Amino acid sequence: MATPKRSKGARPRRQSLLARWRGWQHHHGQSAAESLAKVLGQPLGSLLTWLVMGIALALPTGLWLMLDNLAAVSRNLDSPAQLTVFLDAAMDAGGATELARSVGGRDDVFSSQFLDRDQALASFVADAAMADLAAGLDENPLPHQLIVTPRSEDPEAVARLSAELAALAEVESVLVDTAWLQRLERLMRLGRRAVQILGALLLLAVVLVLGNTIRLAIEGRRDEIVIIKLVGGTDAFVRRPLLYTGLWFGLGGGIVAALLVTAGTLLLSPLVRDLAATYGSNFTLRGLGVIDSLQLVLLGAVLGLAGAWLAVARHLRAIEPR
Amino acid sequence: MATPKRSKGARPRRQSLLARWRGWQHHHGQSAAESLAKVLGQPLGSLLTWLVMGIALALPTGLWLMLDNLAAVSRNLDSPAQLTVFLDAAMDAGGATELARSVGGRDDVFSSQFLDRDQALASFVADAAMADLAAGLDENPLPHQLIVTPRSEDPEAVARLSAELAALAEVESVLVDTAWLQRLERLMRLGRRAVQILGALLLLAVVLVLGNTIRLAIEGRRDEIVIIKLVGGTDAFVRRPLLYTGLWFGLGGGIVAALLVTAGTLLLSPLVRDLAATYGSNFTLRGLGVIDSLQLVLLGAVLGLAGAWLAVARHLRAIEPR
Amino acid sequence: MIQFERVSKRYDNSHDALKEVSFDIAPEELVFLTGHSGAGKSTLLRLIMLMERPSRGRVVVNGQDLASCGRRAIPRHRQSIGVVFQNHKLLMGRSVYDNVALPLQIAGFEHRDIDRRVSAALDKVGLLHREQAMPMSLSGGEQQRVGIARAVVRRPSILLADEPTGNLDPELSAEIMKLFVDFSRVGVTVLIASHDLALISRLRHRILTLRDGRLVAPGTARGNA
Amino acid sequence: MIQFERVSKRYDNSHDALKEVSFDIAPEELVFLTGHSGAGKSTLLRLIMLMERPSRGRVVVNGQDLASCGRRAIPRHRQSIGVVFQNHKLLMGRSVYDNVALPLQIAGFEHRDIDRRVSAALDKVGLLHREQAMPMSLSGGEQQRVGIARAVVRRPSILLADEPTGNLDPELSAEIMKLFVDFSRVGVTVLIASHDLALISRLRHRILTLRDGRLVAPGTARGNA
């Protein structure tokens, strides 16, 4: 047992700023490495946390993707206002072509296209719900039609054009194609509301899962925290490994979420392709790109850090040495 | 400081069976009460756990409800095979009624109903996708129709009937209404697959959340467990309060889940009613009944207990006094 | 009552904490165990209560070879032994009363019984007035006395104490030692590890001395108490 | 260096742990603090390191009135004090090395510096060979010595020790006390709470004695050591 040196070094020397900076850096590195080692050291427990976080992150992401895909579908549907002009049943193709040309010459009409009754049936069939009705028909019940695109999208102008066309002797009736969009709109609103509710619940879940995990991590380290505070550890010093723990959990959760979403997309996409094919569409499910995945991982990390910060702010003060 | 009594009572007396039973009962009551007090004693932390569990339970339940509602809708659609007989355009209502009666008299026909062309348009309109097309028509383009229900569901018999009806002079064409159902079927399959994926993820989440929470509870009580084992506590004695903790968390989670699902149903149901109304349906969203809610709470409790048991079985052995 | 036959204990880090230790403690005897820091005293006590298993040799307690005591039988074995731990080992989240009542609860005693016995035990160590306090709000010596009360509350047939007076002033130490002596008089076998050579040599009981894991001078000086 | 002016401390349970305690410890002085179990020794040390605040009176440490030391200033205050705790308070999940290195890490010392100082401190308490051991695998006395090494590793200007030899054999206790005396010789103010009257009276330093929270016989017998 050596005796202490008889130097004046017995007082705690103030460290130089550079040395302190190096020490600070080193403690950051060490906190990061140690908390990572701890996280990886109990692989099953950490995997659980990652999975919980990953699932909580994957669900809103998956729903967001779903909405995104739906929006892409509805964008296809969202064509400009069109008038379908049903011609008199007695009119033949030649007269109809003539009429199409004269309507197309109007100032307020952008284009006017003659649609043969057989063509019309075919496009009717392309409208999903009617396909089978039409398939059962022996004879085409439709008259010739003109597809008229007005120059202006303004509802009033469209209505005026519609009235003037309907007044023509050769025209049986005019169909303005807008109400159908309203209906889709209503359906989409329902979907959005449902997704909003789910999304809100799930974002709440992410935050809660994180807060809870870090809170329990803090409780598990209670003794350690007390001791560190007793030997003069600052709040920042105590916080550091906890924040890194949150970061690792968040990062892992983000990675798991990206994997889950990708797996889900892969599972669903053949089904969607089949379904789209029956509508004659070659629509394919849009999955998560590389950039999106990286963003998801980053989001996980940020959420992890934020959750840790919140939990630490809430619970660390309560732990005071006795 | 008193001296110990000089009795032979210094040896640990074996307790009578009755006394042991009473003690056991008492410890159960005490464990239940104490763990409940502990759970309620940190209301925010417990609320977090309950919310996490509740959300994880509410989501599969909500999806299950959604499927249930969808099934109810599709059951309405799932009417037996019907033939729609389009009559010659020249035929008037009287002749059509006559024909309906004669077709209805056939052996292979269960019922035959005359559908006036105006009625037909109305029912056409009830078919969503066509509503607006029809709304734009000035004159009804449809002929009179017969709705014929065959006696047999057998596809061949239906096909034979269809051919014979089509051969009638007054009949323009016959439509057999089956392909439409295939299409719906495909759509439902897509939905079911999506819900399966989500459901699997979420059940996994419930189990993981529980396992994790109890694992962390065990870690937080490490010192306590060690000490109890040191003074001779059996595994069952150590396990008891932990199992009750799991029970309380599960029960709370179940209650939260029931509340969340009910709230979600209430939020969605006006939208669904609106939507249904536009289709002329008086369909209302079916929510969670009292029995269902109780079952959900019970499920939460059982899952809580099971999760606690699993976590305890996995982690308790590892904690040995040093 | 407690028999060691050529017992050795090697820890994982290949440190030999006990080497060929043999001794025999008769029922109702009080024996002191002493030795330098790290000599193996706590290890010896841990072997008796099955916190550790010997690497070689036989430990027989109350006629039972502990090697034959499987994992599931450990709780019952421990229930028959009262232990005062070197570092107290109290439940920090429970009151003093609950801490002392723990062994009785484990044994399934009835409520009224527990009450009576806990009060008696706390009275013996002079802490009846702190019954409802939390261990955190007790001084070091008071915590140590709670640990002693917990060890004796079930009136075990064997009492082990590891440094039971390390945090007590000389006067209180002597009182506590007297308490242990009284216990040995009413039929309890007592084994006490202690550094307080001045105190234990005054009490004139048998003293086992460990040095680096070996038993030196197997004391046979039976006390007259 | 450490000044108490009519300091009283009443705990929440309305127990008066300290009553009107006044004393003054000069820089580089070594003072012993003694008294029965529950007399208030640990409470007094806790006031100095701001684990508790006095109910009445003033505590001045190193010229600073501790009442003016806010929550955020506590870490810096504690960094200037080395403390040996009555119940060791080691990080059970970290090695002996990490435990001793902790105060240096907190102060932001460099890696090499830390290595050197930790080795020196562990050598002083005779535990250099157990550097990589976990505290759990140490004997009670060895844990206590790790706590001592941690307290001195940063060469603080004030050293507080609460029962630093409670788990040590007489020989080792004397050595550890000598270590403290040496520290006071190289400019450290040392305050040691201890029950070991035989040992501390031999060392002939000033002794403060507490009885039920009151200071009795404000010893002035300066030692010659």
Ligand SMILES: Nc1ncnc2c1ncn2[C@@H]1O[C@H](COP(=O)(O)OP(=O)(O)OP(=O)(O)O)[C@@H](O)[C@H]1O
């Ligand atoms: N779990 C363990 N793993 C490795 N070594 C251990 C373990 N427990 C104890 N030791 C070592 O065994 C030796 C004896 O330890 P023990 O605790 O029995 O000593 P002791 O006589 O009780 O000492 P003290 O008086 O300091 O409490 C010590 O050197 C200690 O470091």
Ligand SMILES: Nc1ncnc2c1ncn2[C@@H]1O[C@H](COP(=O)(O)OP(=O)(O)OP(=O)(O)O)[C@@H](O)[C@H]1O
């Ligand atoms: N946090 C607290 N709350 C209430 N009472 C307390 C608290 N801490 C200590 N006490 C009481 O104050 C008195 C003095 O306690 P303290 O720990 O200072 O004694 P001590 O002199 O260190 O005794 P020992 O030698 O046994 O460690 C004791 O009676 C104790 O029960």
Ligand SMILES: [Mg+2]
């Ligand atoms: Mg020991």
Ligand SMILES: [Mg+2]
């Ligand atoms: Mg004390």
